[in-house]
Amino acid sequence: MxxxxxxxxxxxxxxxxxxxxxxxxxxxxxxxxxxxxxxxxxxxxxxxxxxxxxxxxxxxxxxxxxxxxxxxxxxxxxxxxxxxxxxxxxxxxxxxxxxxxxxxxxxxxxxxxxxxxxxxxxxxxxxxxxxxxxxxxxxxxxxxxxxxxxxxxxxxxxxxxxxxxxxxxxxxxxxxxxxxxxxxxxxxxxxxxxxxxxxxxxxxxxxxxxxxxxxxxxxxxxxxxxxxxxxKPSAPGLPEEADTAQYVVRKLPEVTLAFWIMKIAATTLGETAGDLFAQTLRLGYFLTTIALFLMFVVTLLVQLRAKHYNPFFYWPVIVSTSMVGTTVSDFMNRDASSRYLAKGATTLGWGPQGLGLGYPAGAAILISLLIAIFVAWNFTGQTFVIRDIVTFRGEALFWSAILVSNTLGTSMGDFLSDSSGLGYAGSALLITGILLVLVTLIRVPAVPNVVLFWIAFVLTRPLGATAGDFLTKPTAKGGLDLGTAGSSAVLLTILFAFMAYGHFRARARGGEAHGA
Missing domain, CATH: 3.40.50.300 (P-loop containing nucleotide triphosphate hydrolases)
Known part of the structure; x- marks a missing residue:
């Protein structure tokens, strides 16, 4: 420049x-x-x-x-x-x-x-x-x-x-x-x-x-x-809205095609990695949820304390919310009955075996919780437009909605894949078709783009869930049988490459601006 x-x-x-x-x-x-x-x-x-x-x-x-x-x-x-x-x-x-x-x-x-x-x-x-x-x-x-x-x-x-x-x-x-x-x-x-x-x-x-x-x-x-x-912020700990301008800068990414590719890769990785810990390593949903929730808290604190958008801070939070969403959804909806047990397993792992609520009841609870978050969000007057979220309160509401929507998305994806009769590929095609419809509505003045964004944001989670199941499940169940470890490694490599590209591109733009 x-x-x-x-x-x-x-x-x-x-x-x-x-x-x-x-x-x-x-x-x-x-x-x-x-x-x-x-x-x-x-x-x-x-x-x-x-x-x-x-x-x-x-x-x-x-x-x-x-x-x-x-x-x-x-x-x-x-x-x-x-x-x-x-x-x-x-x-x-x-x-x-x-x-x-x-x-x-x-x-x-x-x-x-x-x-x-x-x-x-x-x-x-x-x-x-x-x-x-x-x-x-x-x-x-x-x-x-x-x-x-x-x-x-x-x-x-x-x-x-x-x-x-x-x-x-x-x-x-x-x-x-x-x-x-x-x-x-x-x-x-x-x-x-x-x-x-x-x-x-x-x-x-x-x-x-x-x-x-x-x-x-x-x-x-x-x-x-x-x-x-x-x-320096005026006090240790999380920054206060009224005291520090260093916090109140843009910390969330621009919504581009690369953003959606990374979102789908991150949510798919969350599905495969969550299943890797809970099922392949047989830690169980309860113990895995506790461990992954602690990981989510750590990555979220790093993101909240950041002074500007950094893909190496933002996307790990998305991945951790997806992993927590996977295990929380499975713990809510499943139990130790044979239909949910891996071959040769007698339990779902250490600790409580799951609530067994089923997909409809679990989804109803999560939808109610997500609506409550959006109502509270609207009541505060904070913007719903991701690129305009610049306050601590707005970002806290954003991440609350992400955590619940990723959990809801897992339930939706598992229901479509396991109970609807569509199978993994059919479910992925259905969600992709709905997303394409949303794309066509972008230029319709009567439909607010912010509404389309949040619908798409929620739907990419079940797309990631079905894609993850398609990659990892055995061929007898309609999957590719790539395994949770192998699939997670490939997805992590893809996501890391996009994060590195975004990071270096941002630094290059910053160098141009400072050199002008």
Whole structure:
């Protein structure tokens, strides 16, 4: 990626003078600078040095009296939402609640109120202010008002965010949280961020530092590293939504064809690996479920503590939820009767032998639990769109839904393969056909894509279950008899190759962006 490709804004000898003749005041004097995609810039300087005026020029709020300012990286002029501005001591509309204030720019732009409200709730979640949605402006503290103003700015998905001394009137702790939220908002929108400040601690949180003195802009010769304190969460353990911007960045993958291939491979591996431990090694469903659930907890903690999406963190959680789902489903639905025992076995392994609920009852329990999770998810106002999940609460709900849906998918897959009469290949073909129907519905406006995504996400689990059974079961039962160990090894190799490809591709993109 070249420098020209990443350029959002260019100031060329831009100046702003108020008045004429001897009384003229030069607020900005021949400022030349560029802002690129991904920039995090602090502009420091004393009061009256021209910082705010320069931001007004960048936002197209004021016009330069000399020189020029252009926005080559923006498809429309800044006034139409491409540039978001957070002003000093922002004001909210007193008659509107917090959610309505956050949605206001979209409503004024003609976006339907329901869509604007959903977007506003998502933006409030990014700045850890979802709980404030129904409060009125008079009920907010200064820091909370700043959070809502940032969410309002984020609502239009700006490419450039300009914040004018957002912490100047706040105490140090509240100011730190506001900067956390600004960084989170910029990460969420993929926007460049420019902040004016008097506070060296605030400036130290951003990668570049410029300075204004008597109207003149002085550029730092090279990027400055963020302050060390910004790299650490405020408390040990899991990150808190309100205290750390390092957590609130995109940590889940983009949904592409490679994503679905990896999802099917991961869920199939979960089926074969779960059966390897529970059946081939004869550990039993109960003991295997305990061991695999502990593995799930460990992989989940690694994922939750990560600061960004890493395929080597994300996909092991998917595999572990699939393995746990396999053994939990089998433990719920099966018992020690001969139909479920391997040849020559007399028990299902150590511990309780299974609940024997059967597939219909087990599926009904899991469907009810999954619906309850989605209802709770909707009640919190968190987004269901995987690429927009950026908060700890949203990711926790996501993984809860994944664990239950993978368990449900195992039950569905086993029912189709073992009890429906379709067999392994027939079941896989049926689910594949349903998935193809979902693909054709993507362009149907009446069907929300997020609904199609979650239906497909659930259905890929029974597809993995039937595919896993097809690979491992004996030929007499319609399988390929490749064995659980051999099938797991092949699937693990495929999944690892995709994870490595995704990891190195992401690093290459990051290198291009930093080298621009």
């Amino acid at each position: 070249t420098t020209a490709d990443t350029l959002l804004l260019r100031c060329q000898e831009a100046a702003r003078t108020y008045g004429h003749g001897p009384e003229a005041v030069v607020a900005v004097n021949s400022a030349t600078c560029q802002v690129h995609v991904g920039d995090r810039i602090a502009i420091t300087g004393p009061s009256g040095s021209g910082k705010s005026t320069l931001l007004h020029l960048m936002a197209d709020v004021e016009q330069p009296t000399a020189g020029e300012i252009t926005w080559p990286g923006l498809p429309r002029i800044p006034a139409h939402g491409q540039v978001g501005v957070v002003v000093q001591e922002p004001a909210l509309v007193p008659a509107l609640n917090v959610a309505e204030n956050a949605a206001l720019p979209l409503v004024l732009a003609g976006v339907p109120r329901e869509r604007a409200h959903i977007r506003a709730l998502h933006c409030l979640s990014v700045v850890a202010a979802t709980d404030l949605a129904h409060k009125m402006p008079t009920e907010l503290s200064g820091g909370q008002t700043e959070h809502v103003a940032i969410a309002r700015t984020l609502a239009t998905s700006p490419r450039l965010i300009l914040a004018d001394d957002p912490t100047g009137h706040l105490d140090r702790a509240t100011g730190r949280r506001v900067i956390d939220m600004l960084l989170a908002a910029a990460d969420e929108a993929g926007a460049a961020l420019v902040v004016t400040t008097h506070d060296p601690a605030v400036a130290g949180r951003l990668r570049k530092r410029w300075a204004m003195h008597e109207g003149r802009l002085h550029l730092s010769p090279r990027p400055l590293p963020p302050a060390k304190a910004a790299a």
